[in-house]
Amino acid sequence: MSQNKILIRGTKVLGGDAADVLVDGETISAVGTGLEAAGATVIDADGLVLLPGLVDLHTHLREPGREDSETVLTGTRAAAAGGFTAVHAMANTFPVADTAGVVEQVWRLGKEAGYCDVQPVGAVTVGLDGKQLAELGAMHESAAGVTVFSDDGKCVHDAVIMRRALEYVKTFDGVVAQHAQEPRLTEGAQMNEGEVSAELGLGGWPAVAEESIIARDVLLAAHVGSRVHICHLSTAGSVEIVRWAKSKGWNVTAEVTPHHLLLTDEMVRSYNPVYKVNPPLRTAEDVTALREALADGTIDCVATDHAPHPHEDKDCEWGAAAMGMVGLETALSVVQQTMVDTGMLTWEQVADRMSHAPARIGRLTGQGRPVSPGEPANLTLVDPAYRGAVDPAHFASRSRNTPYEGRDLPGRVTHTFLRGRATVIDGKLT
Amino acid sequence: MDNSSAPPPAAPAARPVLEGPDIARVLTRIAHEIVERAKGADDVVLLGIPTRGVHLARRLAGKLQEITGRPIPVGSLDITMYRDDLRLSPPRTLARTEIPGDGVEGRLVVLVDDVLFSGRTIRAALDALGDLGRPRAVQLAVLVDRGHRELPIRADYVGKNLPTSLRETVKVQLTEEDGHDGVLLGARAATGQ
Amino acid sequence: MKRHLISAADLTRDDAVLILDTAEELGRLADRPIKKLPTLRGRTVVNLFFEDSTRTRISFEAAAKRLSADVINFSAKGSSVSKGESLKDTALTLEAMGADAVVIRHHDSGAPHRLATSGWIGGSVVNAGDGTHEHPTQALLDAFTLRRRLGDGPGTDLAGRRVTIVGDILHSRVARSNVHLLSTLGAEVTLVAPPTLVPVRTESWPCEVSYDLDAQLAKSDAVMMLRVQRERMNAAYFPTEREYARRYGLSGERMARMPEHAVVMHPGPMNRGMEISAEVADSPRCTAVEQVTNGVSIRMAVLYLLLSGADSGPQPAEPTPASTQTNAPTTTRTEESK
Numbered sequence A: 001m002s003q004n005k006i007l008i009r010g011t012k013v014l015g016g017d018a019a020d021v022l023v024d025g026e027t028i029s030a031v032g033t034g035l036e037a038a039g040a041t042v043i044d045a046d047g048l049v050l051l052p053g054l055v056d057l058h059t060h061l062r063e064p065g066r067e068d069s070e071t072v073l074t075g076t077r078a079a080a081a082g083g084f085t086a087v088h089a090m091a092n093t094f095p096v097a098d099t100a101g102v103v104e105q106v107w108r109l110g111k112e113a114g115y116c117d118v119q120p121v122g123a124v125t126v127g128l129d130g131k132q133l134a135e136l137g138a139m140h141e142s143a144a145g146v147t148v149f150s151d152d153g154k155c156v157h158d159a160v161i162m163r164r165a166l167e168y169v170k171t172f173d174g175v176v177a178q179h180a181q182e183p184r185l186t187e188g189a190q191m192n193e194g195e196v197s198a199e200l201g202l203g204g205w206p207a208v209a210e211e212s213i214i215a216r217d218v219l220l221a222a223h224v225g226s227r228v229h230i231c232h233l234s235t236a237g238s239v240e241i242v243r244w245a246k247s248k249g250w251n252v253t254a255e256v257t258p259h260h261l262l263l264t265d266e267m268v269r270s271y272n273p274v275y276k277v278n279p280p281l282r283t284a285e286d287v288t289a290l291r292e293a294l295a296d297g298t299i300d301c302v303a304t305d306h307a308p309h310p311h312e313d314k315d316c317e318w319g320a321a322a323m324g325m326v327g328l329e330t331a332l333s334v335v336q337q338t339m340v341d342t343g344m345l346t347w348e349q350v351a352d353r354m355s356h357a358p359a360r361i362g363r364l365t366g367q368g369r370p371v372s373p374g375e376p377a378n379l380t381l382v383d384p385a386y387r388g389a390v391d392p393a394h395f396a397s398r399s400r401n402t403p404y405e406g407r408d409l410p411g412r413v414t415h416t417f418l419r420g421r422a423t424v425i426d427g428k429l430t
Numbered sequence B: 001m002d003n004s005s006a007p008p009p010a011a012p013a014a015r016p017v018l019e020g021p022d023i024a025r026v027l028t029r030i031a032h033e034i035v036e037r038a039k040g041a042d043d044v045v046l047l048g049i050p051t052r053g054v055h056l057a058r059r060l061a062g063k064l065q066e067i068t069g070r071p072i073p074v075g076s077l078d079i080t081m082y083r084d085d086l087r088l089s090p091p092r093t094l095a096r097t098e099i100p101g102d103g104v105e106g107r108l109v110v111l112v113d114d115v116l117f118s119g120r121t122i123r124a125a126l127d128a129l130g131d132l133g134r135p136r137a138v139q140l141a142v143l144v145d146r147g148h149r150e151l152p153i154r155a156d157y158v159g160k161n162l163p164t165s166l167r168e169t170v171k172v173q174l175t176e177e178d179g180h181d182g183v184l185l186g187a188r189a190a191t192g193q
Numbered sequence C: 001m002k003r004h005l006i007s008a009a010d011l012t013r014d015d016a017v018l019i020l021d022t023a024e025e026l027g028r029l030a031d032r033p034i035k036k037l038p039t040l041r042g043r044t045v046v047n048l049f050f051e052d053s054t055r056t057r058i059s060f061e062a063a064a065k066r067l068s069a070d071v072i073n074f075s076a077k078g079s080s081v082s083k084g085e086s087l088k089d090t091a092l093t094l095e096a097m098g099a100d101a102v103v104i105r106h107h108d109s110g111a112p113h114r115l116a117t118s119g120w121i122g123g124s125v126v127n128a129g130d131g132t133h134e135h136p137t138q139a140l141l142d143a144f145t146l147r148r149r150l151g152d153g154p155g156t157d158l159a160g161r162r163v164t165i166v167g168d169i170l171h172s173r174v175a176r177s178n179v180h181l182l183s184t185l186g187a188e189v190t191l192v193a194p195p196t197l198v199p200v201r202t203e204s205w206p207c208e209v210s211y212d213l214d215a216q217l218a219k220s221d222a223v224m225m226l227r228v229q230r231e232r233m234n235a236a237y238f239p240t241e242r243e244y245a246r247r248y249g250l251s252g253e254r255m256a257r258m259p260e261h262a263v264v265m266h267p268g269p270m271n272r273g274m275e276i277s278a279e280v281a282d283s284p285r286c287t288a289v290e291q292v293t294n295g296v297s298i299r300m301a302v303l304y305l306l307l308s309g310a311d312s313g314p315q316p317a318e319p320t321p322a323s324t325q326t327n328a329p330t331t332t333r334t335e336e337s338k
Helices: A072-081 A100-113 A136-141 A159-172 A195-200 A207-224 A236-247 A258-262 A265-270 A284-296 A331-340 A347-361 B020-037 B052-068 B120-130 C013-031 C054-066 C087-096 C111-117 C136-150 C173-184 C230-235 C241-248 C288-307
Strands: A005-013 A018-024 A027-032 A041-044 A049-052 A054-059 A084-089 A117-120 A175-178 A228-230 A252-256 A379-389 A408-418 A421-425 B015-019 B044-048 B074-076 B108-116 B137-145 B157-161 B168-173 B182-187 C044-049 C070-075 C101-106 C124-130 C162-166 C188-192 C208-210 C222-225 C263-265
Touching (some): A005 A379, A054 A331, A072 A100, A072 A408, A084 A379, A084 A408, A100 A117, A159 A207, A175 A207, A195 A265, A207 A228, A207 A236, A252 A284, A252 A347, A258 A284, A258 A331, A284 A331, A331 A347, A331 A379, A331 A408, B015 B020, B015 B137, B015 B157, B020 B157, B044 B052, B052 B137, B108 B120, B108 B168, B137 B168, C013 C173, C054 C288, C087 C101, C087 C111, C124 C136, C136 C222, C173 C188, C230 C241
Parallel strands (some): A054 A084, A084 A117, A175 A228, A228 A252, B044 B074, B044 B108, B108 B137, C044 C070, C044 C101, C101 C124, C162 C222, C188 C208
Antiparallel strands (some): A005 A018, A049 A379, B168 B182
């Protein structure tokens, strides 16, 4: 089979001046103006922004165990549709990804699907139980090469276990991604604790339950000289703590979800469980602080926390509903609306927050690379001028639990390339 | 509540069919008829149907007392909860049901209302009365009978028979409620409902 | 009024006064030989109770039956609900049975709201208590009781009355509904509780918050004591029952410091010796029993107002003359079917 050549013509590389990008096989062969290549497939990318393929640090693919809500195949198709070329698959599957066997299975399923790289995240503790360390070394040495460990969905709340995990992963430059939620402070929690929860009579999830764990963990990470990553940071107070930790030079990174950049707990007044998520939607002040922190780099990256749930788990009363939202297919649009269209981030910075930084945190070598000759051709083309209402019926994800149904969001991924192979062409999955 | 009711389009001027003095005279006549037919009105209880029927019942009671020299028990009977059209129109404020101390058991109850029209109000009143006791007999006094009955009901005492068309409205005004007495015959606004 | 009664906050002052006035008239039914009205004949009211509450269920049942509605009691215990059937499936079943109104008690805040807005059912939804959210008919019967004891009767509100609500505000749906309703009716509401039992953000609530019961007694027209569940002690909301009773319980001595006309209210069931002493509970100033009686009148009023006129059925045929006043409750009725 002859080398496949693609010429992307007139695209704004990282939002800059129009240029041509030539892809030859799996790599970028040239970036410049007036490029010509005989036999190349030409894509007219006038007005489109070219980004490095997006990388998600926080995806729930649900397989194995909850294939009714998502599979590796459907989840990675959703990822490709959203412009991603790599996702980190969270460990809270059934069985839990706490052994080399499970992470290798997920990794292999990702390879077979072929829509984006699937990098499994290993559980920190056996069964996410918070009691006994899982075989972190074995998972790292497996074919999946796990470097990110998380009990996401649950907090590693025992300070000793957390300390040991942070210490242990140092041997292979791993990172513990903490779901910061003090369990006792959040018993029966249903939404952000504040004015709205007081009125609605829903159990409160106080900001301090997140902030106290983050404060503890940045101190632990500093103490043992390891690195910690904070999952889905959601409060203004958490931002302050991370900012302080970074000012000390500690090895702390943090992510924010698109929905925490856009939505507030006021939405919960509808009691519509589509807004039920963990950590919960916070206040407008928190949203402002999160946007500023993402802009100034205090928060390193955007991660979707894509959490598919079957229809029946959301088509019910609030208390009985599952927590979580799908996010892969709307993430870039929400970031454009909240950060780019507001002037807080350039497209170049979006490339950092959604590709370079997450790849760096996850120690992915072939992802999150610059758009330069010789680099792997993991690329995403975005039409920033597009405006349209979100229609979940068109999602590639198996689940539809989006809070954006019917909402006008800007921007659309027109093409995604995984090592030179198109996974999305003209907005359609291949 | 959707209070979208606009004032009705200006209807042609209403025409008075009874003036204040007419109403007084008519009530006096009805009082005499009651005494005559009820053989002294010994056991008569007057129950007015809110709102204007109650005022008429009180006036009648006054006249009866002048004639007989005895106080006549008078009360009110709200029929809202017995209406047959509750599902067709917005909720109505309930009016007071006030039954005189000795009740209605074995008495001659005279229901009093301002206008007799379809007869449905009186049907509801008979049902309501049945839940309060068992009168010896029930009679009906109205200020105006405008015809168009939908039920086999007739008045025992009528102030004025007023042939009307369905396009017309009859409006009773009483001093207690409206500041002056009168009965007006007007045309309904063409748009109706 | 709206088609559903989910939150006391949905009621305007006029809505609330209309309900109280209607209840006032319906309360007089108790003195009649036949305590039944034909108003809701042929209509079906379902009591859908996911939580045990015999008192509230019986009150709604009595109210519906006095209006001649057919009543179906659907309790979660022993039903398919406990076998994992969802609220949605239960709702669809009720809809298929032709429920005109669903009176719902649910352990989850917001469940009645969800039932009313989900499109699962077409009938009216009445919130009979949801989680720690609201219990609007309880607030209405409390307001009704207050107006009878303190107020100027039909047509009036509670302007200027001072009501102190004491106890577990955090978990109390009664308190939330009363804060909304009593303030809508013009009363000045003060919540009194230890800080552990007050939500962290109440700045937007139309009321004051105090931690000192004694400071409120002398200026209260009514003191409403909320039931405090002993289990709360285990979650460290307060140290001991004894300490709670001493600081926040209503004793005879405290009651004596209330103005002479002031009343003591309690939604029941009472924890004697905990939030209320036996002496206070049994005193004539305590309206607990009266509140139960009034509850039936209030619920009759609510069912009547929600269910009459709810139909989009045929318009009255001629010659029933069309009312020129359309939707407002009619106080003049010259143009109605005579």
